Amino acid sequence: MTKDRAPSPLTAAPMEGVDESTWLDVIQKMDEVYTRLIDDEVELEKKNAELEQSQQFIVSVLTSMSDVLVVCDERGLIEQANAALCELVGRSEELLRGSSLSDLLADAASVQAAREAMGRNAVPRSGQGIELNLLDRQGQAVSVDASCTPRVGSNGKRVGTVWVGRPTAELKRAYHEMRAAHEALKRTQQQLLHSEKMASLGQLVAGVAHELNNPISFVLGNVHALRKYCDRLQMYMAALHAQASEEELQALRQRLRIEHLMGDLPSLIEGTLEGAQRTADIVHGLKRFSAMDPDERKPVNLVEVIERAIHWVQKGRATSVQVRWDPVQTCSVMGSAGQLQQVMMNLLQNAFDALAREPEPMVRVEMECGGGERSTVRITVRDNGPGIPAEHLLRIFDPFFTTKPVGKGTGLGLSISYGIVEQHGGHLSARNADGGGAEFLLELPAA
Template sequence: MNEKHSRIPLPAAPMEGVDESTWMDVIQKMDEVYTRLIDDEVELEKKNAELEQSQQFIFSVLTSMSDVLVVCDANGLIEQANAALCELAGRPEDQLRGTQLYALLADASSVALARAAMDKADAPRAGEAIELNLLDRQGQAVSVDANCTPRIGGNGRRVGTVWVGRPTAELKRAYHEMRAAHEALKRTQQQLLHSEKMASLGQLVAGVAHELNNPISFVLGNVHALRKYCDRLQTYITAVHAHAHAHEPEPVLQALRQMLRIEHLMGDLPSLIEGTLEGAQRTADIVHGLKRFSAMDPEERKPVNLIEVIERAIHWVQKGRATPVEVRWQPGGQCMVMGSAGQLQQVMMNLLQNGFDAVGHSPSPRVWVSVEVADGQVRVALRDNGPGIAPEHLLRIFDPFFTTKPVGKGTGLGLSISYGIVEQHGGRLSARNAAGGGAEFLLELPQA
């Protein structure tokens, strides 16, 4: 700076009325102005660099966007488009700039929607979502979930529109794949539920065999007796016909009647038929109960009497035990809930089976079952006098495949599936250690 100042020549001869000090003041002011000019130039270069960095940043953001972006003026002419749109349309930005946005749309419906959005005077500042179809580089329609946002100028008026869109073809494909996976998961869950039910049913085979043995024995014994009675009746009827043709005297037929015990036979026939029908009906009831429990449950929910469900569960689990377990249960009247009778019976059988297994080595095994209704909720409590649940197991007792039983004695799915069934019924299943010892499971369901 001093070198530049040295170039400023001093006047060869002092001007009249101007001394040297005045010239020095002028030179100093010129130096200050020049310095300010230099500083302004440096600041301007700095601002230009910052502006260039900002433009580069905005350009890099627009380039890296996977969503398409279009900036239009008030007439719908494209002012700027990002790389994603250029890639989708197969045209560079300089070709798109100045063309109508409507030329990029694939159908009249999309054109009408876009025109209505850009012509709307009271468009929301946050934008509105519109589904449009764009033309890709092959001329095929591509579905785009677009957001139309008004662009406001410095005077506060709308000067154009900003469109940001995301092609939804990939999203729709992912959605369909997710839906198919969800359906497959539901089918797997149903199969798992049915498999666990079959495992529970397998534990009841011994009790069912014993239960079926009695009525089948009735039927078989009565059928054997009926066959012998039929033989006697056939012999007697043949003799009656023979004596009728031969005009045999009545004493001969009377002797034959006594020998074949026809009176006893005729008196015994009604009870034999009644016993056979009873045994057959009991067998049919048992088989029907097994079929109802083992069948795949429908999705719809119906009113279910929970008292009957509990009684059936107690009956079946008791029949499957080699050693009896005392069940303290006071059945009441009807207690209706909405749900699936088969699934709720499966829950009760799982809880009872766990309770029976827990008291297997107790000197006096006992299980208590109680039901109470309060505030529109049905509360079933099932308690045993076993050793209870270890504290470290309480948090995991409903986890899938968690079991404390030996290998081959349990799948670890019963309580987990029961928990899921109760949740599907809008209820709650919990476990704790009872104050008097043993484990207690609490089942809560909304009253129908």
């Protein structure tokens, strides 16, 4: 006879009113919740990875910044600092956190300026520039050009300040070096300009010597004559002081030709003064051309400048070149007479050099002097030579560009002339004339 088996404790007794389909629905819901938990965990891991990457990116940016960066709270206590600041002040970020920004400043003026900037409510989002002095690792003051930017919380209120600064010692040193280099460049340009003028003067030495020879020879001859006359007068005066008789004095006057001497003295003196004045004028013209002209501008009569340039360039040539020039009465511009004469001499010298192999060399100089306000003076220098090759037209004003043989040209004449004309508010251009030959056009604003 069998006995009834007692129900196992692991076997759930069926619940009254719950069938099998209800249990299936419960299991399905549990599976959905579990799946959602897995998905949320995967998404959380993804977000954590992205957050870690963002944090590493921010840290790398802060570390690589050459400018110093400090983040302070509303009380001015340091919350974060980058590696550049730690390197500058010689402290780690852990030591800087919680300390006051004032502890990093070198003087009371910087502390006061920083406090005012952090306490100011109306600070633009773009920041406010302030110059502060920080204490470096050696305890020396370092000038920093800092920008103070407010840090705003989620409620729109200011919760702190972000300081970004750049030490200006390097910038100041670089500025001084750049300024020194600029001054050296200006001196070099002046030396090049002066050297080119001296080179032009060197080409005119022969003409200048010939030009000076005539008045100096005239003065020298007159001085020799005056010396002889002086000796005769001394002899006659000695006879007078010796109380010679009237007959002796009369004979001496006839022998020494005292009457002729006295009549010739005024013309000798006048001729000597004229020759000396002519020599002084020549030397004065050379000094005015060779001197380093000041930057001041004065009215300059271009007619006189052109005539002097033609005169000196022709005097420096072994062979004569015909120059056609019909001057007007006057035509003035504001500028430097010496510099403008250098430009004209350079243009004429180049034209003469281009005509070295021409059987009938000729240079034509023309001037158009406009009237009224904002008028322009146009000067044209044209030769009947072979002209300028097309490949050289674009480089004709480049520094050190020359088609002359070595030792015959520096390649600076036209370049310096171009710069001088620009400084005078004008323009210098070159082209080949329609009838042949090269043509240079100089345009300057009339005075």
